[in-house]
Amino acid sequence: MKASIQFKLNDKPVTVVADDGRPLLWVLRTDLGVTGPKYGCGEGVCGACTVLVDGQAVLACQTGVKEVIGKEVVTIEGLEKNGTLHPLQKAFIKHDALQCGFCASGMIMKAHSLLSENPTPSRQEIIEGMDENLCRCGAHKRIILAIDTAAQDMRGERKS
Amino acid sequence: MKNKETARQSFPPTASSLKLSRREFLKRMGLLGGGVVVYVSVGDPSSWAQPPTDFNAFLRIGADGRVICFSGKIEMGQGVVTSLAQMLADELGVPLTSVDMVLGDTLLCPYDRGTFGSLSTKYFGATLRQAAAEARAVLIQMAAARFAVAPERLSVRDGQIIDSQNTNRKVTYAQLTRGKRIERHLTHRVSPLPASRHTVSGRATGRTDARQKVTGEARYAGDIRLPDMLYAKILRPPAHGATLKSINLEDVGKVDGVKVIRDGDLIAVLHPYPDEAQKALDQVQAEWDLPDAKVDNRTIFEHLLHSGPSEEIAADSGDIAKGKKMAAQNFDSTYLNHYVAHAPMEPHTALAHVEGQKATVWASTQTPFGAREDVARTLGLASRDVRVITPFVGGGFGGKTRNQQVIEAARLATLAGKPVQVAWTRQEEFFYDTFRPAAAKFGHRFAKTPTGKGLGLACTDYKGTYVATMAEVEVDKKTGHVQVARVVCAHDLGEVINPEGARLQIEGGITMGLGYALREEIRFKGGRILDANFDTYELPRFSWLPQIETILVDNPAMAPQGCGEPAITTMGAVIANAVYDAVGVRLFELPMTPQRIKAALKL
Numbered sequence A: 001m002k003a004s005i006q007f008k009l010n011d012k013p014v015t016v017v018a019d020d021g022r023p024l025l026w027v028l029r030t031d032l033g034v035t036g037p038k039y040g041c042g043e044g045v046c047g048a049c050t051v052l053v054d055g056q057a058v059l060a061c062q063t064g065v066k067e068v069i070g071k072e073v074v075t076i077e078g079l080e081k082n083g084t085l086h087p088l089q090k091a092f093i094k095h096d097a098l099q100c101g102f103c104a105s106g107m108i109m110k111a112h113s114l115l116s117e118n119p120t121p122s123r124q125e126i127i128e129g130m131d132e133n134l135c136r137c138g139a140h141k142r143i144i145l146a147i148d149t150a151a152q153d154m155r156g157e158r159k160s
Numbered sequence B: 001m002k003n004k005e006t007a008r009q010s011f012p013p014t015a016s017s018l019k020l021s022r023r024e025f026l027k028r029m030g031l032l033g034g035g036v037v038v039y040v041s042v043g044d045p046s047s048w049a050q051p052p053t054d055f056n057a058f059l060r061i062g063a064d065g066r067v068i069c070f071s072g073k074i075e076m077g078q079g080v081v082t083s084l085a086q087m088l089a090d091e092l093g094v095p096l097t098s099v100d101m102v103l104g105d106t107l108l109c110p111y112d113r114g115t116f117g118s119l120s121t122k123y124f125g126a127t128l129r130q131a132a133a134e135a136r137a138v139l140i141q142m143a144a145a146r147f148a149v150a151p152e153r154l155s156v157r158d159g160q161i162i163d164s165q166n167t168n169r170k171v172t173y174a175q176l177t178r179g180k181r182i183e184r185h186l187t188h189r190v191s192p193l194p195a196s197r198h199t200v201s202g203r204a205t206g207r208t209d210a211r212q213k214v215t216g217e218a219r220y221a222g223d224i225r226l227p228d229m230l231y232a233k234i235l236r237p238p239a240h241g242a243t244l245k246s247i248n249l250e251d252v253g254k255v256d257g258v259k260v261i262r263d264g265d266l267i268a269v270l271h272p273y274p275d276e277a278q279k280a281l282d283q284v285q286a287e288w289d290l291p292d293a294k295v296d297n298r299t300i301f302e303h304l305l306h307s308g309p310s311e312e313i314a315a316d317s318g319d320i321a322k323g324k325k326m327a328a329q330n331f332d333s334t335y336l337n338h339y340v341a342h343a344p345m346e347p348h349t350a351l352a353h354v355e356g357q358k359a360t361v362w363a364s365t366q367t368p369f370g371a372r373e374d375v376a377r378t379l380g381l382a383s384r385d386v387r388v389i390t391p392f393v394g395g396g397f398g399g400k401t402r403n404q405q406v407i408e409a410a411r412l413a414t415l416a417g418k419p420v421q422v423a424w425t426r427q428e429e430f431f432y433d434t435f436r437p438a439a440a441k442f443g444h445r446f447a448k449t450p451t452g453k454g455l456g457l458a459c460t461d462y463k464g465t466y467v468a469t470m471a472e473v474e475v476d477k478k479t480g481h482v483q484v485a486r487v488v489c490a491h492d493l494g495e496v497i498n499p500e501g502a503r504l505q506i507e508g509g510i511t512m513g514l515g516y517a518l519r520e521e522i523r524f525k526g527g528r529i530l531d532a533n534f535d536t537y538e539l540p541r542f543s544w545l546p547q548i549e550t551i552l553v554d555n556p557a558m559a560p561q562g563c564g565e566p567a568i569t570t571m572g573a574v575i576a577n578a579v580y581d582a583v584g585v586r587l588f589e590l591p592m593t594p595q596r597i598k599a600a601l602k603l
């Protein structure tokens, strides 16, 4: 059913007129031109489309746009604040935690949600928390390092 | 621009006026205000497979002092956007931040056969250095004339030319080139600097594309938007070799916003939203005649041995009879190597825009110039009227070379009269993947009795790169599960341009090799591909990750070699050897799945 759908996207209120059964991923990528979240599998098994809804990581390919009405959606484009990168973004750069970069947006958003639930994750907890996100280029080792660095940074334990 | 701090990849946005006037060309090159540009010598047979068209530059130094590198290579994760810029920065004596890269744009870049994994730095880098050396020589000549001194007295540093006998006397590239336009063709008469004089190469430099990729700013083919564009979803057969018996397109044609295109074998549903196009396509009823092919991933080996085209010889050298006599021990075994998928995270994607006799295509491809020819041939256009632009590619691994999606987009855009995006689903990606055997060097083995420690070793010489890999594994005898605890991998890469980049590539190769060695295997039956997504076709995950150590043997005397792939090729052997060392059974079939390990243990 076509509906006027309102939610907050990267700190700004947005309204889209769309069939409310459509997946959030495509509404973001086409209607709203926010292309950071990527399509990797379309079936909830790769994590490339991960975004935050009210701070929680969700798979945008598996989320109907009507489920985010009135909520706060944050994509990779929304992490940089006033020209300052988020500690996760800085840490991914610092550790070269990407190659082709196609998984990076989903990885960072997933890690964001992980760190908000557990600001002091062990290496094992990072591995478990990130295990559903796939990276074909094999940047895993550096992604773990980057998440660990970002966690320390966010706890104020290191200067970046 | 936010991104001033890093070298960046830029994509000239315009889709029209492909036949550039000379003035327009110079304007695009940023040369109206002056500068130095080095072109490919037309018809130079030593570096190019085919004479490039006239307007292809390697690099230009603008009157603003910025250096632009034009390369037909593409960036798919292997890091050329960084390593090529490093080479250029060294040769020209400019900081890395003054170098911009334009990659994979067939209008602006010199002809290139394609980006195949690890070989870009090795082959293209040498020519690029040459071009940069010539540009430097031109600048030094200009400065020598200006100062009225011998060119030998001058050296370059930080984008300036300095008189070594009077260091107050210096001039920037920008000052030198302002208002003058110097155009050179590559002559190969000037020598590039020796590795000992490189200051940017060989040092840890972050990837110059990292910032764009962690902010969502990086554009891949599927991220390009044009006004009025449509998204196409194409009807696919259930199996290779299936033929269409009947189809009803009437109902779908009535769906609001849907446009149906049928052109021979190409049947597609187009819509302003990709998900709506997919939904509409899913409603289409089609009946197919299936081929009578029985072969599957288990019987394929027998099939190949009996009926297949006789064995293919990949490389032929040495004398096996002589070798057998000299060897301390001989083994005779059949090794089975299942087919694996390339499975880049970004499926094949293209956006085509056809205007009259001209076409522009944004493509996820490793062969932009091949794509240009394909589009020209398909649409009956002249090659020069087709421009292929390659944004960042989300992984390729050798699988994005055939450009089927580019041809589909070009055909549909012509028929629709609007720009059309074709982005394959994951299922299409698996269906059309050009599967390859997992590992070339599975058969390595060393004679020794198992120690129970689970240690393995394998070595290879892969296209000039020497690699030695050691692995430590734990095998759960009950479940057959293999956990690789540690991998140490040493490479002799010649001169290492970007050490962190090289390590990153090697770690990637090791991880990919883990998948091929342990789990990845495409299952098919007849022409059907049974794996359609990552739920059944398992890629390596975080939880598989061993401790990885990489060792780079510093060898600046040798020209830079490729890395990434060589590591992959050792993984099957090293893990098989480590499994043997751990539990005393030798596996002859890849991947070494828990079932196969268990079966081998029971024998």
Ligand code: FES
Pocket (backbone or CB within 6 Å): A038, A039, A040, A041, A042, A043, A044, A045, A046, A047, A048, A049, A050, A059, A060, A061, A062
């Ligand atoms: S695209 Fe959503 S999980 Fe893969």
Ligand code: FES
Pocket (backbone or CB within 6 Å): A098, A099, A100, A101, A102, A103, A104, A134, A135, A136, A137, A138, A139, B077, B345, B394, B395
């Ligand atoms: S960096 Fe390419 S998929 Fe992760």
